[in-house]
Amino acid sequence: MRYLPLTPADRTEMLARVGADSVDDLFVDVPEEARLSGPIEGLPMHASEMAVERHMTALAAKNLSAGSAPFFLGAGAYRHHVPASVDHLIQRGEFLTAYTPYQPEIAQGTLQVLFEFQTQVARLFGTDIANASMYDGSTACWEAILMAARVTRKGKAVLSGGLHPHYGEVVRTMARFTRDEIVSLGTELAAEPDDAAVIGAIDDATSCVVVQYPDVLGRIPDLAAIAEAAHARGALLVAVVTEPVALGLIEAPGALGADIVVGEGQSLGVGLQFGGPYLGLFGCREKFVRQMPGRLCGETVDAEGKRGFVLTLSTREQHIRREKATSNICTNSGLCALAFSIHLTLLGGEGLAQLAALNHARARAAFERLTRIPGVELLNSVYFNEATLILPRDAREVVQELAGRKVLGGVSLGRLFPVADGLGKGLLVAVTETTTDEDIETFATELESLLVGVPA
Amino acid sequence: MRYLPLTPADRTEMLARVGADSVDDLFVDVPEEARLSGPIEGLPMHASEMAVERHMTALAAKNLSAGSAPFFLGAGAYRHHVPASVDHLIQRGEFLTAYTPYQPEIAQGTLQVLFEFQTQVARLFGTDIANASMYDGSTACWEAILMAARVTRKGKAVLSGGLHPHYGEVVRTMARFTRDEIVSLGTELAAEPDDAAVIGAIDDATSCVVVQYPDVLGRIPDLAAIAEAAHARGALLVAVVTEPVALGLIEAPGALGADIVVGEGQSLGVGLQFGGPYLGLFGCREKFVRQMPGRLCGETVDAEGKRGFVLTLSTREQHIRREKATSNICTNSGLCALAFSIHLTLLGGEGLAQLAALNHARARAAFERLTRIPGVELLNSVYFNEATLILPRDAREVVQELAGRKVLGGVSLGRLFPVADGLGKGLLVAVTETTTDEDIETFATELESLLVGVPA
Amino acid sequence: LEEPLSFELGAEGKCGVDFDAADRAPAAGLSKFLRKAPPALPGLTEPEAVRHYTRLSRQNYAIDLGPFPLGSCTMKHNPRLNESMARLPGFADVHPLQPQTSVEGALEVIEQLADWLITLTGMASVAMSPKAGAHGELCGLLCIRAALDARGEERDVVLVPESAHGTNPATAAFAGFKVQSIPATPEGRVDLEALKAKLGPNVAGVMITNPNTCGLFEPDLKRIADAVHAAGGYVYCDGANFNAIVGKVRPGDLGVDAMHINLHKTFSTPHGGGGPGAGPVVLSEALAPFAPLPFVTRGADGTIHLVEEENRGEGHAQAFGRMVAFHGQMGMFTRALTYILSHGADGLRQVAEDAVLNANYVLRTCEDVLPAPFAKSGPCMHEALFSDAGLADGISTLDIAKGLIDEGFHPMTVYFPLVVKGAMLVEPTETESKAGLDRFIASLRSLAERAKAGDQSLHSAPHFAPRRRLDETLAARKPVLVWKGDAGEPAAS
Amino acid sequence: LEEPLSFELGAEGKCGVDFDAADRAPAAGLSKFLRKAPPALPGLTEPEAVRHYTRLSRQNYAIDLGPFPLGSCTMKHNPRLNESMARLPGFADVHPLQPQTSVEGALEVIEQLADWLITLTGMASVAMSPKAGAHGELCGLLCIRAALDARGEERDVVLVPESAHGTNPATAAFAGFKVQSIPATPEGRVDLEALKAKLGPNVAGVMITNPNTCGLFEPDLKRIADAVHAAGGYVYCDGANFNAIVGKVRPGDLGVDAMHINLHKTFSTPHGGGGPGAGPVVLSEALAPFAPLPFVTRGADGTIHLVEEENRGEGHAQAFGRMVAFHGQMGMFTRALTYILSHGADGLRQVAEDAVLNANYVLRTCEDVLPAPFAKSGPCMHEALFSDAGLADGISTLDIAKGLIDEGFHPMTVYFPLVVKGAMLVEPTETESKAGLDRFIASLRSLAERAKAGDQSLHSAPHFAPRRRLDETLAARKPVLVWKGDAGEPAAS
Structure with missing residues (x-):
């Protein structure tokens, strides 16, 4: 088997060294009645690369690309x-087959890329800071609502009718379990977005309003007006960008008063991929930094005073803070962030x-x-x-x-x-x-x- | 233009530094009447990656792959x-975009691969040694004939009728100019190869007989018998292998008495490529080493005594020996040799x-x-x-x-x-x-x- | 050699992409929305960008360079075939909302992978859309919540062993549960009696990692499941360590109700420096009806259907909703299915056996120089756990870890699980050769000897990495998260 | 870190490829040909192989890592688009002997590239099949031989300037000519009068490199060509340095009869650690009829035809034969055409201008610290030539070159051309940024200062490379060309 380097002779020698007669001796803790005596029946056995390639290629050919x-x-x-160099670079083994940079001394490549990525996202969104990525736009949107609740200590979010309905679905699904209150405005076939309805729905209990920009019907809301109304009631404006390329032409949400800007980064570097993996973008005001979800990369120095980068503020995160974490997120979308960052670097x-x-x-x-x-x-x-x-x-x-x-x-x-x-x-x-x-x-x-x- | 890093500002600054008013001042040596005043007419201007991709993809789609x-x-x-890992590895920039390893201290990757490649080819062919590759099988075949002439100091080569006709054409074309004598046996629709005719054509003036194994009709000549007959008249046996995979099943030509074994290595790692680039393989007896054409990689030590590899015996080569070189070959087929070597390493x-x-x-x-x-x-x-x-x-x-x-x-x-x-x-x-x-x-x-x- | 930031290399107006000219100006109505100037993002031409990222990449350690024995992370070889299959245009260049008739192959990939996951785990169903392990945990807990809701019960406690991954309690809290901890036995297992004592009408379920984070199989899992079920709760199993048992035992046979599977661990999709992952969740009969939208089903006639909001109908009325836009991590599904088909049922079983054999080999070849707290309990599963007890004063797990860097290896997982002092959790995986393991073991043994002898140079390791030890406290105290060098605040250099 | 040889890593029977089982045994008739045992080639599994080659690759310097200013080698950026286009199945997975109707796109690539090369050079025709630059030289000289044969003349002398690439005289000899050398003027050009003096009825032609190997344009080329033509000879131009003039001047306008074009130099196909190259040869009206088989022609109706032995007919009776099996370096053609279309006529002109500007920038920023023998003659073309005259005793070009390695750069071409003592030939190419050049220049200047000051540490450079200076004499004296470690002769370690 082409991926398994142990030879039969190796196995024999190693079993002897560990003092086992057979490999099944190593599985003694598995209750005997549950132990499988051989390969699970009804499933095919191992296959050549060529055979697998044929199978997968035939499936791919059934799709209209x-x-x-x-x-x-x-x-x-x-x-x-997406420029050909993007895919070439993300396939370098040093990027592709590295883990989360828990040992920063030998992960500066990934870490510097994340620092550059954060800077790019912040500048694109017009926010002070950004994190090292989330799963996708829809989950980033939900995380933004939770964060707004932490920041404002209020629990009611207003969703514009122009929000992508899948995003709205994710929010409502999650809120059903967390018991947050969600006000979803209806979507209507109007030439203009529902700015007035959004503004009208804000009250003193509102933690945030969530507005997509451009919205799901392609209309462009007046973020500045909504931000002003929200801020007047102590609520935050969460702007959602599902097409970051738009920000090459229209003003950045942060510059219009959005407090948190989230988005889907798939447009740059990542491709369609039948929906995933995608790339959640997350930027916000610097003062909210300790309420942010997700990984953050920060600049520091090493023992010799050289600039270097580390994952930081992990006291917000699940592996330190456990049930008090700002999010349960662990994995980010590192490789997609790399692709996004390379593409955006090529563009400028x-x-x-x-x-x-x-x-x-x-x-x-x-x-x-x-x-x-x-x-x-x-x-x-x-x-x-x-x-x-x-x-x-x-x-x-x-x-x-x-x-x-x-x-x-x-x-x-x-x-x-x-x-x-x-x-x-x-x-x-x-x-x-x-x-x-x-x-x-x-x-x-x-x-x-x-x-x-x-x-x- | 995406591949040109100089900005207009850079150009202005640099022209000032070199003391030129315009870039055309740097082309003063070009006779004015021959200097082109602008882009050549009738040709398209630069194009986006997307546009070029469309053009090339449309051409590719016209071929039945x-x-x-x-x-x-x-x-x-x-x-x-070809296993997917082969193409992945040869695309690593450190292999793909390196030059001929003239500076061995920073080219050990390429050099060690070539040393491994030479060893693999020699073992596959059953020869003592092998070189670091030639353009393709057909040119390697011609180089083998020239080398046999140098070794034997005779000038008549006998080509079996089972030799690939393109190889024969290359040999006859080249010999027409070098005035070497070539005896080409005819090709007939017989169940057995023309071993007897080959043996019958050997005389004392013969430098070598060239026999393909398996031959172009798929027949398998008796190399041992031909080698014996050739050696008896002071001639060498040049065996030509166009399908190296065959040597996984049938005996290596070197083991059957071939003095020089050349071949086309395309079968392993390289692919069809509409005929090129391909990979000339060249192995022979160790005693002929100083008559060999092409690059050779050899083992040595560095100033600290560590094992290392260098291009060696370059006194045979054109850049040192000029018109007295063993061949005018300069470029080898390095990246194809890498692909071949990786594929063969995966196979074992x-x-x-x-x-x-x-x-x-x-x-x-x-x-x-x-x-x-x-x-x-x-x-x-x-x-x-x-x-x-x-x-x-x-x-x-x-x-x-x-x-x-x-x-x-x-x-x-x-x-x-x-x-x-x-x-x-x-x-x-x-x-x-x-x-x-x-x-x-x-x-x-x-x-x-x-x-x-x-x-x- | 140092590599500047892209912002330090780039220049205004440099660009590595050429475009056709825009043949129409912005619409008049757009004028009030237009930005005044392009984003302040210096660009690089392609030669500069290729070099920048190639050079940066070389500051990373990776599985392609050597062993990466991070316990509980399963850093195994990533086959290149998986990458090339995921890049077939029929998979990579397909939109998630295309009409079903134009994506039947993509849906079939999801269905085939789902079928393998169900069969390998012996469960009833699988939810494919979770984006990563922690997201899968969340999905499992939401299924439990939905099932309890359907039963009309308000159970709000989830029991979590103290050795659990940090994601477990965080997820439980995120899903609106209260977390109660269960202690471990001295042998590194869940304390069955302590767990039983906590069961009651307020307990929604238990989250158990198996094999657990001490690298041990939980022999009592079936008994735990029976007890939890008897008390009206559900069993969530953290499947991060499924690599150790795939093909050897089916979690469904042990009473598990939900378990996420990290495709990037057991099924070798690349970690990519921190993701993307994929965390499908297999579900028992009891939880299957609550799986989130969307999902793929195969009809009795063999045809495949995508079930979404628009067509969920009566048959899927209990589905608890949507956790993500679109269908999940398709790119990871193609890679995982490619991997699974390559190994087959026999190969996957061999994967588990070799992973466990490699870990036991490390355990037995090092336990004489490094304390192995549970070594006497018997064989470990896929990871070997050591502790820094007994090293010279002042030399700790961190020093061993950084010392490994100088030996050319990635360190193991350190200070986890918390139940062991100065834990070092070594997971070699099945894709390390014996020769490679022998080199690693020799380095680890030599470091242990040096640590016992009090070699103080370990404190300053690594010496041969792109960076010496980095000041993490400084980074956290004054967070610098974006580059502001061009705003008059030069970055540190 | 050291990387063993694959043979030292591998083990008998290890294999990184799985196969379907063979369902038929070898035919009985084959038994006498069968080998007794498999070739003695240890294999590696895929994880081991990926790691071996990844680690080996990291011991290479490459254009993707930094400047590679090898004069006369034109190490420029290799765009990734070229690689992806060459891998389209319609190009990569096509057999050279497929029926023409099934490869029309491939033939069109050849024809389109040929058309560009003809137009860019202002020539009449191009022979596409030569496999590399030296092979192209051979093709050009064989065309000259064939043309002379057709005229019934036996001219056997080729004139070659002493500054020529080593391939020039070797090729001339290989093609059966005698080589006579022409001296250079003190300004680094061909001595027109000396050349004229050698012309005569025995002279087949002249081989001239333009721009020449001193990095200078030959202003007399047209006069040389006129003189050679008047004497009944032909002009071969070595096109290795075409990068400097593409789009600025057409060799055909200067009287050239044949010129090879290194697609891996001017048109950016990757060098791959030493090939493959591709060396199409453009030909004048006089030589065009003799171009070798096979070639691609476009008929008056726009249809494309492949001309081979079987259909050469009367129209191509003078073609001198076949130089290679099949059609030439198709994979390089697709890359070169992709590159050419990307740049277009305007971009290619800019390429030459930037390449020449970059070289002059290096020349003018370094000539105060390093002697530049021809700097006073005026601007250089695409490469700047320096000499080691004036360095401290015992410090030479080689030390500067090895010192550059420690600065993170690949050295320039050294000791070539031979006409300058301790030559250092620096060719930055157009794909280096100004900032990158400034760093290189700073390093070169610093090394020159150290060399003048007699810094003896330069003798032992490089200090920071994977290897210190290697013993080339030992390698040549006792050649070890294959590994014999498993035959009881352990390799040096």
Whole structure:
């Protein structure tokens, strides 16, 4: 077996050294009736690399990959072009096969990357500080709500109707068990986001308001106004960014008054991956540092006075503080953070701005074309690279029919909001720098053909 | 431009430092009439990674890759499964982006690999020593003939009719200019190789006989008998191995008396690559060492007495010896040698033997099935993983028609030997561990349908 | 050689990415949202970036460089096939919300992996979406909460042995439970009688690590489970150490109700310097109905379905909700399934046997020079536990650990579990060769001898690492979490 | 840390590859050919192999780690996109003898690259199959031989400047020519008058490197070419240094008849520790008809054809034959084309400008501390040439070179070209940043100062490399080329 270096001779010699007759002597503590006498039945035995490769390749071939079809999905996961050097670098064994940097003297590579990552996230979000990453955007959002409760010592969170419904689901699921109070505003097909409703829902019991920016329908809320209203009642503004590329074009949430900014970092470096692993981003005001969840990397010096980096403030964390920890999170999303950080380093601020401008331009091209289809209307007054189209019929069916024509034509609001009425004709369409004119034309042609019967 | 680190500000500052008004001042030596005033016209300007990726991917998609069709080509290039770790390791920047190890203190990685590679090749070929690689099998073959001439001080080489015709072409092309004498025996559709003809062609003027093992039709010559006859007339036996995997099953040429063994190493680690880069293998008797072409890595010690490795015997080489060098070769095939060496290290001797046994077994399965097709006959009395089928009609057309049905069904002898008569019905079919039962069945069914009209 | 921060290397306007030009200006309506200037993030061209990260990487120790015997972390070889399979466009370039008909292969990966996990553990079901071990623990406890809710019971205590991973009590608290500790026996096991004494109508369940953090199998687990069940509670098993027993015993046969599986431990997905992980949770019949959304089911006709909010219907009415956006750690699923298929049922059993053999080999070859508190109890499982009792005054576990760095090895887990003074927990895993172990053992023995002899140079180890010992107190006292060097506050150098 | 040889690590029967079982025994007829025992090659399992090669790799310096200013070698950044494109199955997993209809994309890559090379050089044609630079030289000289043969002339002398790469005279000899040397002027150029004096009816041609190995452009190249042509000869240009002039001047405009292009120099295919390279040869109208088989042509209708022996026909009757099996270095073609498309016509021009600017920057910032023999002649091209004249007694170029290793840099090319005493040839390339160059320059200046001051510690440099200076004499005197440690002759340790 190719991954097991012990030879039969080694095993014999080692068993003799440990004083066991057979390896089963080492499993004496396992109750005899539970001990398996051989490989579990009904499962295949070991297989060659070639055989496994064939099996997995056949499964992969059953999926329609985004690169092989006109592709317009977003809704919290975006397809961007990742430079080839990113994947090359994260595959270096020294990054890929290292553990959490518990021994900083021999983990400066990972640690310096995390310090750079934290700085990048903080600057991107416009926050003072950031942590070393969370599981993903949705769990980071829940952690932000918990943290806001710790900071404000209040327990009621208001969720904008523009928050990604999966994020809302995660929050409500968790809150059901922690008994936190969650006020979820409804989602409606309006050209403008629900800023007024959010502001109206804030009261003195409110720990935070959670607002996505741009929101799940592609609209852009007025964070500054919401922040002002929240702060007036002693509540925090938690901004949620599911498309960090947008921040190359529109103002950083921290600069608009958000107290905590969380997000999904998948857009940069990580890729679609059928939903995971992804990368939770978490930034906030410096004064909240000891209430933050997740790992933090900090600068220090070594015994010779040289700059170095360590994991720090671990007194917040579960392995020290146990049941009093700020979170039970242990693993972060280190390798995804590395990929994000490399991609953002390659871009730089100006590159990110260019990338964002290109995304927006491509989206304008797409929506110009798509809204020329009779019966198709654009919901949004403004958008970055994603917006909501109103179709003349249920978008769920349309998406299915498009897939049958090898077009991945967006996310239906019916799938995202299965229990909400009145959203069924909404189709969320995302466009990035990877979207070509031919993609747009194919999509438009097929959509038109479905909707108004023009032959494809 | 993503690969150019100088900023406009850097350029201005540096030009000032070198005392130039503009960069064109640095090109004053270029005659003014020849200086181009701007980018060459008619060529595209720089392009994004994404755009280039699209262009290249579209070109790649126009090829029918071996993995996407039943595949039976060999004739000097074999498709084997290469473990994923091989490609991972050769892509490490420290291997990939290093130069020829002219500074051995900081090139021990490459040098130790070459030393290990030389040892592996020598043991595989059954020769005393081996060099650090050549361009490919065909050029190694020509270098072997030149070396035999230096060793024997004679100038006539006899080529077996079983030598790969491209190798023969290379030899004849080069000899035409060097005025060496080459005796090329004809290739015939016989069950046995032309050992007798080879032996009969040896005379006292013969420097070497060149015999492929297994030969290009998949037959296996009796090297020991040929070696004996050659040695009796003061000639050397040059054995050519185009499928090194065979040496897991059949005896090493060196052990049978070959004086020089050359080969193509592509089978291990390198892959098909549409013919290049490949890997020339070169082993010989130790007493010929100073007549060898190509780089050699040798063991030595450093100033502290530690074992280390250096390029050695460079007095044979062009950069020292100039027009008196043993060869003009400069570059070797270092990265391919690394891939070969890693693959062979993963296999080990026993793994190679298993791999060879599996290749042979798969080939037996294929030829059992294929020869059940009416009118299809097997030429060879024995074979390793490749043999010649005699079809009822011209194999060139059959190969074309099979390709139309998405079956890559071997190499026609008509393509390999365009000027030889009587070989047209020959089809060279190679089978490796990558060939599945379904591949064989599809091939057989399509072939039968073409030949005898059974509907596919 | 020192490597500057990317911010120190970069320059305004440098960029390692080229773009097509944007052919449309920002929409007029967007003007009030536009930022005034690009983010203050200096860029690097590709040559500079490749060099920066390549050089940084070389300051890391990694499993690709040598043994990484961190107890309870299972740092085993990460096969490269797993990486290449996870990068197939059919897996890596697929959106989580694509129509099901366009992702059937991806759903099949999830289903096949789920089937293996269920079979290997002898459980009824598995929740695939948890993102890591601690997230899996949370999932398991939420299932217990949901099951209790369904029974209409308000049990609010979870019993946790004092040797548990820190995540266990943190998770219990996060899920809204009160934590009560259970002591260990002198043999390093859960005290069955002490546990029984705490059972009662307020006890929701118990969280047990098996094999436990002393590297020992809990022989009483079935009895513990029976007692807990009899008292109306559930048994959560921390599966971080499943590597020691995979293919040798099924937790389901021991009465476990929920157990997370760290795919990055037992099934070799790479740790990546701290994640991502993946923590599927296998569930007993009793807890299976409460597993969170989304999940993948295979119908009687063999077809595969993704169950989400929109189609949960009556059949899955009890599912407690969604723990994450999307489906979980797909990239880790492809790697883990690749690994599992490579090993097969026979290979996985061999994994456990070799992991346990390697650990016992370390235990027996070192127990004469380092105290091994539970060595007399019998064989250990996949990790060998030592203590720093008996070293010369002032020399401690930390010094041994840092000394190992100078010998070219990563240290073992130190000061954990807490039940042993100056604990050193060595987990070699099955992917170390005997020759490699012999070198490690020789180094460990030599360090133990030096420590006993009072070699004070160990205090200043490591000497041959990229950094000497780092001042962690300074880092925590005045946290510097982001670089501000370009804001007039130069970073320390 | 030391890394043993794989043979010292491996064990009989260890294997890092699993196989399906062979379902058929060897054929009876094969029995007399079977080997008695497997080759004596110990194997490694995958974890051991990954570690062995990862650790070995770390004993290498590489462009990914820092500047690699080897003059005349053009060690520039190797973009990762090139690697990923070359690995697309449509390129990497295609057999050279597949029917043309199944490899049209591969042929198109060859044709597109050929078209770029022809256009960039202003030549008539290109032979793509040569495997490396020296092989390309051979191809060019064989074309000249074939052209002379076609003219019925037996010219047997090739003129080569004394500053030429060693491959030039070796190649000329290999192609059956006699070599006559041409001296250099004091300014480091070819002596035009000396060359003219040697021209005659026995001269087949001249081999000239431009820019030459002193890092200078040959301003007389056109005049040289005119003189050679007038005398009935051909001009071969060694294109190793094309990086300095790509996009700035076309060799075809200067009268060149043949020039090889090192794809691994100008067009960034990775050097891989010594190859593989690729050496296409561009040809003038006069030599184009003689280009070797096989080649790719584009018909008037835009379709692409592969011309081989079987279909050379009348149109290609003069092709001189085949230099290699198959089509040449396809894997390098895909990388080079990817690189060329990335840069475009504007980027390639910028490449030359930045390469030349970087070299002049090194020249002008160091000429005050290191003698630069041709610095007064004007600007250099892509490389700066220094000499060790004026260093303290006994300290030489070699000591400066080894001293650079301790500073974290790869040394420059040393003792070449031969026309300068203790030559140091520094080629930074365009992919070094100004900041990186400034660090290199600071180190070089400091070493020059130390050398002038007679710092004897330079003799024993490097001190901080994986090895101290190695005994090359011992290696050559008693060559040990293979490991024999298991045959009772232990390797030195």
